[in-house]
Amino acid sequence: MILEFERPIRELEERIAELHRLAGPSAGLQAEISRLEGALDTAKRRIYANLSPYQRVQVARHPDRPNFRAYRDVLSDDFYELSGDRFFGDDPAVRGGLARLKRGGHNVVLLGHDKGGDTRSRVKGNFGMAHPEGYRKVKRLYELAGRFGLPIVVxxxxxxxxxxxxxxxxxxxxAISADLMALARAPVPVISIIIGEGGSGGALAMCVADYVGMLENSYLSVIAPEACASIIxxxxxxxxxxxxxLKLTARDLKQHGIVDEVLPEPLGGAHKEPETAIREVGDALDRVISGLSEADPGALxxxxxxxxxxxxxxxxxxxx
Amino acid sequence: MDDAGFTKCERCGQPIYEKDLLTRFNVCPHCEFHFPLPAPERIRLLTDSGSFEERDRGMTAGDPLGFEGYEERLSRARMNTGLSDAVVSGVGKIGGRPVALAVMDFRFIGGSMGSVVGERVARTIELASAEGLPLVAVSASGGARMYEGVYSLMQLAKTSVALTRYIEGSLPYVSVLTDPTFGGVTASFATAADVIIAEPGARIGFAGARVIEQTTRERLPEGFQTAEFQRDHGMVDRIVHRLALKGDLERLLGFVA
Structure with missing residues (x-):
């Protein structure tokens, strides 16, 4: 998928590829290729450095953006999934379990919204929009983390x-209200990183935390901008x-003191270089968990x- | 309401004397339909005469994001309601028993929860803790106040952290849900109570029925999200007629306060 503002970049990339193909092994078109590569670099910097808040929302929603599954698979070397709310069902829109993080070897309870990896799993996970049984599963895992003294990573x-x-x-x-209360009294470090969309109460139920980080192109908002425009x-x-x-970007929210840190994304967004974005999140998690590991539960x-x-x-x- | 002192019931269509409506706290004398009730009237309904002392009255909303149209919306709401925001809070007596009370008013920007509502509710909770009082909250809200963006979202967290302290003690928290209560208010303090009471027919939920119909194209059953629906689904303890509400609270507090 190509976002509207990415089009000039894509066009330059296509022209460069075309020239490479025409040039073959000869060096005849090298000057033109170099010129276009320079223009491409400039265009990328100009466009991505000046994304509007709504463009960032679009980047946050990009289907190729790395999601929970990618982070889980890269960052943990053992993910022991736990399912179900013990009452109604298991909601695949949120997943959680015990995990050992590669960076630092921390044992944690790892949770996240699962937007899925392909059409089928996206539909199965309801595009990351959880039902009450999802929020009740999450609460169960918050409490389990508390019982075993494991940091909660969301x-x-x-x-x-x-x-x-x-x-x-x-x-x-x-169910959401109960999650807010459960996080408020969790006797372990709670660390949340917004990796894409942070939509209202459904996001807040998973980010009342001691540390809230946001990837550069993620957003956190009380309402989707489209719905806000309709209503207001x-x-x-x-x-x-x-x-x-709405001031929903990572940078705005940092300025307003709502979140602790903006985590940089590779040029063009996390979907351009998923491994770089995932590494950034992994490093932040290691640093923050290490910093909070000695904290007294009451003080937290x-x-x-x-x-x-x-x-x-x-x-x-x-x-x- | 027209000049002749008559109004027409929204549900049964019968004409009602405004005077009758006033003495019955906005409940239709023909069909018992519960019209919305302004917060000052609700306080008059619930508290012993002359016992209510308002707190934090002078607190006023800021415009943290400089949101287009918010200042105008606020001044219009203040003028139309005589209130400074969508909740009135303080201490009053119910059947001789002092309680900390927060009452929302839907007329004020749809009873939306912004910083002032969150702060007043949190302070009412803390007041109840500090003075050892039962806590009663009466909600009427469309949800979070969009004009305050993420600040309004954070009021869900604020009221929740305040409540976690209160419920460590042994004092009761009673939440009364009235028409309509939705969104950020139901997703935070209004549903985290020891006992949840709802008024007959009140619409209560997370997302509004119209939003659900638009997003899912599902046909919603008759009575969806009414107080009765929520009781039948196990979400609400009791449905209590407005004119019986004070007596009901007195009975409840007699057991647990």
């Missing part, structure tokens, strides 16, 4: 909690403006409480 990548009949019948809101501007065509207004909960208790902007009134 890779967030969801358009949001699923909006559907079954989800409502089984208490979607109740009464025009779904104004999604780009809504994305701008206290600090997490203070962190979320503080966020908000209001003019101070009388406090009496």
């Amino acid at each position: 890779l967030v990548d969801t358009p949001g909690a699923f909006a559907g009949r079954g989800g409502e019948e089984r208490g979607q809101a109740w 501007f009464r025009d779904p065509g104004r999604a780009a403006e809504a994305a701008e207004a 909960i206290e600090a997490r409480h203070e962190r979320y208790r503080r966020i908000g902007t209001h003019a101070a009134g009388d406090t009496g």
Whole structure:
């Protein structure tokens, strides 16, 4: 899939490939090829350095973007998956289990939204939109992590909690609320990295954390920009403006003090060089887990409480 | 409502004397339909006369993102409701028993939860802890306040962290869900209670029915997301008529407060 703003890059790449093919072993077209390669490099830097918030949302949603499965497979050398909410079913939109991370050898509970790897698994995983049983499985694993003193590591990548009949019948809101409460009192380090989409409550249920990192082109928002444009501007065509207004990019959220760190992506986005992006996340996880490994459980909960208790902007009134 | 002092019931279509509606706290005398109830009226319904003391009244919303249209929306809501935001909080007595109380008002930007709602709810929870009071929250909300972007999303986390402390103690938290309660409010403090009471017919859920129909093209059953639906699915403890609500809370608090 080629995003609209990637088109000039793709055109240059195609022309360079064409010239290489025409030139064959001879050096006749080398000057032209070099010129185009220079132009390509410039175009990449110009385009990717100036992505608008909505363009970043599109990069975050790119189907080739590395997702939970890729991170899990590269970063852990043993992933012992655990399934089910012990009540209704197993939701493949979120996965979790015990994992040993290659970098640092940390034993953790690793969780994430699973957007799938091909059409079939994407559909099976409901494109990373979990049902209540998914959020209840997640809660079970948060509590299991607490019992065994394992850090909770979450890779967030969801358009949001699923909006559907079954989800409502089984208490979607109740399940999310219970996750927020479970994370708030987890007696172990909670580390969340938003690797793609951070859609509203469905994302927040997995990122009330001691450390929240965001890949450069990921986003975190209270509502999808398209829906926001429909509701606030009464025009779904104004999604780009809504994305701008919502301040949903990693850089904006870092500036607002909502997240701790922006993790750089390779030029053009994580889908251009998945291994580089995955390595970046793996390094951050090792560093953060090592930093929190000696933390006292009570102090962790206290600090997490203070962190979320503080966020908000209001003019101070009388406090009496 | 027209000049003649009559209004028409949304459900049964019968004319109602406005005076009757007022004395029955916006419940239709013909079919018992529960109209939305402004927060000050709700407080008058639930608390012993003259016992309510509002807290944090002067707290006002900021515009953290400089979001187009938010300032206008806020000033219009303030003017139309006389409130400073979508929740009124404080301490009052229910049947002689003091409680910490937070009451939402749907008229104020759809009862949406922004920083002020989150902060007032959190402070009410902390007040209940500090003074050893039962906590009662009455919700009416379309969800998070989009104009505050991620700040509104973070109010779900804020109210949740505050509640985890409160529920470590032995004081009760009672949540009353009224029409409508959705989104970020149901996905945080409104459903994390010891006891959940809902008003008859109130629409309660995560995503609204229209959104679900648009995204899934599913046909939704009659009574989907009503209080009765939620009780039948095990999500709500009791359905209580508005005019019986105060007495019901007194009974409950008699057991656990």
